[in-house]
Amino acid sequence: MFDFTGFKILVAGGSSGIGLATAELLDRLGAVVVVSGRDAGKLEAARARLGAKAAALAFDATDPAQRRDALARIGAFDHLVACLSGGKGGGPFAGLALADLRAGFEAKFWPHAALVQDSLPYLSATGSITLVSAISARASNPGTAGLSALNAAIEGLVRPLAVELRPRRVNAVSPGVVDTP
Numbered sequence: 789m790f791d792f793t794g795f796k797i798l799v800a801g802g803s804s805g806i807g808l809a810t811a812e813l814l815d816r817l818g819a820v821v822v823v824s825g826r827d828a829g830k831l832e833a834a835r836a837r838l839g840a841k842a843a844a845l846a847f848d849a850t851d852p853a854q855r856r857d858a859l860a861r862i863g864a865f866d867h868l869v870a871c872l873s874g875g876k877g878g879g880p881f882a883g884l885a886l887a888d889l890r891a892g893f894e895a896k897f898w899p900h901a902a903l904v905q906d907s908l909p910y911l912s913a914t915g916s917i918t919l920v921s922a923i924s925a926r927a928s929n930p931g932t933a934g935l936s937a938l939n940a941a942i943e944g945l946v947r948p949l950a951v952e953l954r955p956r957r958v959n960a961v962s963p964g965v966v967d968t969p
């Protein structure tokens with residue numbers, strides 16, 4: 789259905805799980821995929837699952853210097869997919885340590901927002917941004933208030949940015965439970 793030949797796509801968080809599956813699909817559809825993550829070993833294993841045209845770049849998306857240096861090395865690209873995991877912030881609200889919820893925002897919301905902002909100088913004027921949120925943003929499951937707030941914050945970026953950055957497209961993909969590392 790889709791042909792991504794000639795398109796360069798950064799999949800941040802592409803060394804595992806949903807990001808790696810996305811990178812593998814885009815690679816098969818012809819894109820030049822750049823996968824990123826912090827762990828160099830995991831990243832190399834991921835790159836080995838992709839075609840010869842794919843590249844891997846290790847950087848911590850929460851670190852401004854590493855993030856900006858990596859983006860400068862990647863240079864111009866067409867599409868950004870961001871699916872960095874957070875993990876913290878779940879559990880019944882009465883006992884939820886707010887420090888854990890804050891850590892969840894630090895691990896997921898801020899690096900997603902920062903990646904979008906720092907990518908703009910490199911992102912094609914006709915390209916796209918896809919953020920991975922979570923269905924908890926719009927569900928009502930007990931024990932997910934923190935995760936819901938975190939993923940709703942990510943989704944909150946999407947609609948205004950889709951207008952502000954047009955004709956670039958901005959979307960969130962909101963998965964349910966997926967068996968990943």
Ligand SMILES: NC(=O)c1ccc[n+]([C@@H]2O[C@H](COP(=O)([O-])OP(=O)(O)OC[C@H]3O[C@@H](n4cnc5c(N)ncnc54)[C@H](OP(=O)(O)O)[C@@H]3O)[C@@H](O)[C@H]2O)c1
Nearest residue numbers: 801803804805806825826827848849872873922965966968
């Ligand atoms: N799996 C689910 O059930 C589910 C459901 C709803 C939403 N989601 C969302 O989907 C996204 C992906 O989840 P997943 O289950 O596929 O997770 P995963 O298998 O743990 O993959 C996360 C990826 O992000 C990278 N990463 C994490 N923090 C990073 C950082 N600071 N800098 C650079 N790379 C970083 C990881 O590599 P390193 O660890 O090496 O850095 C890895 O490549 C997350 O945002 C998650 O909240 C998942």
